[in-house]
Amino acid sequence: MDVRERMVLSSDAPVPDGAVDAGTAPPAGRVERHAAAGDVVLVTLETDAREPDPALLAAASVYAWLGAALFRVPEPQADGVRQVLDMVASIQGTRPPAVARRGLA
Structure with a gap:
């Protein structure tokens, strides 16, 4: 599997x-x-919360930083975990910027 x-x-x-x-x-x-x-x-991260669970999101960020590539989460948490994974990739410098703008000052 190539992820x-x-x-x-x-x-x-x-x-x-x-x-x-x-x-x-x-x-x-x-x-x-x-x-x-x-x-x-x-x-695999589990929770019963219907709203974004800060503890689950924090755990996902730590596991992503350590190198986990796949995350199995309950559906209500999926969008929040995707945002966390994007954030970690941005901090690590592995995610290209969404928009590249050149500023003139």
């Missing part, structure tokens, strides 16, 4: 071929070890 960017999967999605399922809210060290080994890491 070039981080992806959000539905909570009932199966584990894609070639991905390592790190489990539900795995220890950060496990995710980091698999990512450092070049594995495509799947992390």
Whole structure:
């Protein structure tokens, strides 16, 4: 499986071929070890909240920073997690800018 960017999967999605399922809210060290080994890491995050859950979004940002590429989350949380993944990619410098403008001062 060739994953070039981080992806959000539905909570009932199966584990894609070639991905390592790190489990539900795995220890950060496990995710980091698999990512450092070049594995495509799947992390499952669960919550009962219908609104964006700050704890789930924070966990997603940490796992993304450590190298997780696939995130299995409940549907109400998917948009928030996608925004978090975009933010992490922007901070890491792996996401191109949405708009390039040249300013003259």
